Amino acid sequence: MPFVRRDANGVIDAVFANAEGEANEELPHGHPELLQYLGIDAQSIIDADQWLRADLALARVTEDLLTILMDKGVISFTDLPAGAQEKLIARQGLRSEASYVASLFGNDDDNFL
Structure with a gap:
């Protein structure tokens, strides 16, 4: 500080x-x-943080929506532009890694004592 x-x-x-x-x-x-x-300006920092959080949440919703549409056969992964394909692959890789790391620590229901 x-x-x-x-x-x-x-x-x-x-x-x-x-x-x-x-x-x-x-x-x-x-x-x-x-x-x-x-x-x-402290308020501008708060506002920027709120926008960032909203954008991140919307990105997650968009990713989930695309996954649902692909699972239902409405669109194909190859229908997406190359840049979008690369970004989705990168995000899915990050999600997979995060899920694996979380699994190493168990959940709150596990009793280690």
């Missing part, structure tokens, strides 16, 4: 990676005063 130095009015006037001299107050990275000093 960064360390800040404050002026006589208690306003941040410098930020350091380590405690130095009068900069001995540690603040979390997302602290509103720190973001204000750095000129970062």
